[in-house]
Amino acid sequence: MKTKKFLLFSFLILTAINTYGQIEQDSISTVQEIEKQVEKKAKIQQLEVPIYKLFPTDNTWASLKLNTRNGKIWQVHFSISKDSFEGTLSINSYSLVLPEDEINGRFNLYPTDNMYNFILLDQINGNTYKVQWHNDDDKRFIRRIY
Missing domain, CATH: 1.20.5 (Single alpha-helices involved in coiled-coils or other helix-helix interfaces)
Structure with a gap:
């Protein structure tokens, strides 16, 4: 048993x-x-979702290049004349988010009625920035809108 x-x-x-x-x-x-x-x-x-996007301006020879991951922006010029400026100018050379928070498509640019101004939107946290492009260095900037 x-x-x-x-x-x-x-x-x-x-x-x-x-x-x-x-x-x-x-x-x-x-x-x-x-x-x-x-x-x-x-x-x-x-x-x-692309890392970089190119946004046209009302100026035939200028566009804005956006890094959609971190909010960095450059003004891109091209020309059909050998005597005209062709190249990129930095508007925002620093990341708006920490490296671990970077995501493709996080940032997007929206044109305004003023040809020199765009609104940059962080599509995750809703932060907005005024972006002004210009040929003069002292008139190019990005500023947070509160």
Whole structure:
């Protein structure tokens, strides 16, 4: 009788251990699969949303280049004449967010009725900035709107 109880008890313990081990392994596999799907989706999102976008101004020869991850902005000039200026001028050379908070598409520019002014919007936290482009260095700037 003791042998039967021992065998029954042993069987129950082994079954419980095996079942627990199987559940834990299934959980680990499920978590790993979800992590793979999230990584894949993040990679797809990073490819779908560009880091840099070019915004036209009312000036035929000037556009604004925006880093959509961190809010850096440059004024880009081109020319069809060899004697005219062609190149980039910095409007905002510093990141508006910490490196770990950078996300493709976070920032976007919106034109205003004034051809020299745009509104920069942080689409995550809602911060807004006045961006003024100009050929004169002392008239180019970015300023937070509170």
